[in-house]
Amino acid sequence: MFLNIDLDSKIPIYEQIENQIIIGISKEILEPGEILPSVRQLGIDLGVNFHTVNKAYKALESRGFLRMDRSSGTRVQEAIPKFREREETIALDSLRVIIAEYSSRGYSKKEITHKIQEIIEEVKSNE
Amino acid sequence: MFLNIDLDSKIPIYEQIENQIIIGISKEILEPGEILPSVRQLGIDLGVNFHTVNKAYKALESRGFLRMDRSSGTRVQEAIPKFREREETIALDSLRVIIAEYSSRGYSKKEITHKIQEIIEEVKSNE
Amino acid sequence: MFLNIDLDSKIPIYEQIENQIIIGISKEILEPGEILPSVRQLGIDLGVNFHTVNKAYKALESRGFLRMDRSSGTRVQEAIPKFREREETIALDSLRVIIAEYSSRGYSKKEITHKIQEIIEEVKSNE
């Protein structure tokens, strides 16, 4: 199980599941077409209610990352679409705030760029 | 008034205020030592309750960005401290998820780096 | 209910709640991991508004004494951290003033030490 959930975190559990799956896909731990555990099974594995897992799966489906099918289960989408404009705006806004916080706290462009490059390498070790 | 609040956003109003102030400091629209509007005045300007503004100011104070004083009002902190480890971990986790989402959606390292550089330039036009 | 609040005290109610909880933890009336009353229930018990209780709980959370969770309620933190420097400085400053007052009023070192030892025994009967 590659999912690492912190029950004491301030981040809602369903959102942690979403995040970890996205990171898993990015790192190619999860491959296109791969079948994910059922919501009930994953709920047991993580020790959380299966409704919580279902909420995460549904959200990821609507965002284009997963494909849910009553008979064949839940799979990673083969062709995950680019951002829709509204979603990218939200992502870029979050990015802007984080970078602004680094900047306000006195980190240099070089330091910020370095930190971000490390993360890019971490989640995208291919290419 | 440099603050732009969306009352219909999913992001809590007080958090939007925090974010905009941090961006303002980063862009040097707000300078160290500069006095901010009073919680009540900013509440009127933004059309929100002053308790909401107060919550944002207090949070920014505890994060080291502002200094609040009963008698003299609220100012931008002169020396904003570096990240504490726990806070930076949270920031980097958010960054990781955003970058992983770009990556999963098929954006190349080059594209991601380019988008981020644009934001760095935007919020940190000095240097 | 181990909490004893004086509504007429000059000390803010939320601060009295904070203080009593810290003393409760010290005396091991409250144990690590123990669940506290909900903010609304404690408000009813104490005859104060739940926002006041919430303010105390939030402050204790940020000081590392409690852990709040939207779904599972509020618990005593398992590993309460040591003082951060700034916080300890404030505590020691308060201590200095109190001891200086005893000293100015003509109490001897021996008397002061005795009074303090009594308190240490009271709040820390283990060891």
Add this chain to the structure above:
Amino acid sequence: MFLNIDLDSKIPIYEQIENQIIIGISKEILEPGEILPSVRQLGIDLGVNFHTVNKAYKALESRGFLRMDRSSGTRVQEAIPKFREREETIALDSLRVIIAEYSSRGYSKKEITHKIQEIIEEVKSNE
């Protein structure tokens, strides 16, 4: 000028003045019968409003530390009285909370005693 006021502190200025004078008496920087600066002069020296100084002096007078006289100025009281019960209760309550905080944070009796002994030595170097 032995008074050291921090205008950015959360502690009210008048209270800082009270505290510093008590510490000064304890350290025998201020001696019994010694004349203090006038409220106006001290206000100028500290860069604060003289009403603020006056508030501190008045409070110290009612607590038995100072003697104010319109014609001869303000002096340190020759025989500062012992605590009144109500005042000592407040002092001991503050002490209890600080010690409980150390205890809750895992400091041992020995460590706490050591820290307090250092302060006692600092403010009461005679005897």
Add this chain to the structure above:
DNA sequence: GTGGTCTAGACCACA
């Protein structure tokens, strides 16, 4: 069920 957000309005403390 829990805490989180937001509003509205009262009264107090500081300088």
Add this chain to the structure above:
DNA sequence: GTGGTCTAGACCACG
């Protein structure tokens, strides 16, 4: 004038 405390009550989010 400023922020600080407290009340009262609404509606939302999480699990």
